[in-house]
Amino acid sequence: MTDPYITFTLEPADPVRLLSLCGQFDENLKLIERRLHVRIAYRGHKITIHGDTQQTHAAVEIVKHLYRETEANTVIEPEMVHLFIRESGAEDDDTPNHGSGAVIRTPKLHVKPRGGNQTHYVKAVLSHDINFGVGPAGTGKTYLAVACAAQALANDQVKRILLVRPAVEAGEKLGFLPGDLAQKVDPYLRPLYDALYEMFGFEQVGRLLEKGLIEIAPLAFMRGRTLNNAFIILDESQNTTPEQMKMFLTRIGFGSTAVITGDVTQVDLPKGVPSGLIQALKVLENVPGISATMFKSKDVVRHPLVQRIVDAYDAHNDTKV
Secondary structure (H helix, E strand, O other), X not given: OOOOEEEEEOOOOOHHXXXXXXXXXXXXXXXXHHHHOEEEXXXXXXXXXXXXXXXXXXXXXXXXXXXXXXXXXXXXXXXXXXXXXXXHOHHHOOOXXXXXXXXXXXXXXXXXXXXHHHHHHHHHHHHOOEEEEEOOOOOOHHHHHHHHHHHHHHOOXXXXXXXXXXXXOOOOOHHHOOOOHHHHHHXXXXXXXXXXXXXXXXXXXXXXXXXXXXXXXXXXXXOOOOEOOEEEEEOOHHHOXXXXXXXXXXXXXXXXXXXXXXXXXXXOOOOOOOOHHHHHHHHXXXXXXXXXXXXXXXXXXOOHHHHHXXXXXXXXXXXXX
C-alpha cells in the first residue's frame, strides 16, 4: 500500500519564485520533509507530496503559503520555513514517529523509553522547542536527551549538538583543576560523553568534536550567542542562577531544540542564591510551546538500591522540614 499523496501546481509559474521556495539545494523542501515526515517531489511547478494524510495536507498548505510569500520576498530563508511549520501546529500531531513506542534511532543503537513518564518525555522533546526534564539521578532524563540529539544530528534535523553545563563547584574546587574553563568543566560532562560514545562510537564522536558538530560549552560561554539549527542540552541546570537560566533560554534560535535537565534536590549554589531551574519551572509553567516532565523515584532505571536511596533521602528531608 502506497502512502497517500497530493499533486498540485504552483501558480503563476515563475522559475525565480520556485527557486526561492525550494532554497539552495532544496534545503527548504528538505526541512519540511524532515519536520513533517513527508516526501516532496517536483517537476517544474508541479508538486507531489507523499505521507500521512494529515501531515500531507499540512505540508501542502505550508508550500502554497511559502510560494505566496515569494512574491514579496526574493529569498525564503529556513527560518521562515521553521516559523510556518510551527504556526501550522502539524508537528504536534501524534504521527507514527511520535507514537507511544517512541523508539529513538541513533547510529549505533536504538533506545526505547521505559514506562509512561520516559515515553511522555521523549514525545515532548520530539514536538517542543524547549523542554525541561527534572528529577533524581537514574531516571534517564539526560541519557534520553542525548539519544534524541544523536538521532536529530544523524537525520540532519540539526547541524550540531551543544552540551552545556554551569561551572559550579559541587564540593570540588575548579580552580585547582588544570586547563582553561572549558577543560575544567570537561570532566563534569563525562555522563554526556559516555552516552554519545554509545550512540555514535568513540572514533565518530572524536571526529564530530573536531569538526565542531558536537560542542562542549560552559554556560558562561553562551552569553551573546544565538543558537540556530542546534540541539542544545543544559545539564545540571539546578546550579544555574535565575539570570543564567534566562540568558540560556533566550539564546535559542530557529530550528533548535533545547533540553534542560536537573535535580532540584541537588542544588550546589552558594547559600542564599536561588536556583534558576526552580524559578523557571514556576515562571514558564503556562507558556505555550514549552514542556516539563517531572520524574520521580519510581522512574529510576538504575540498580533498585538507587530508588531506595532516593526515597530514603526524600523521607529524611521531609522530616527536617
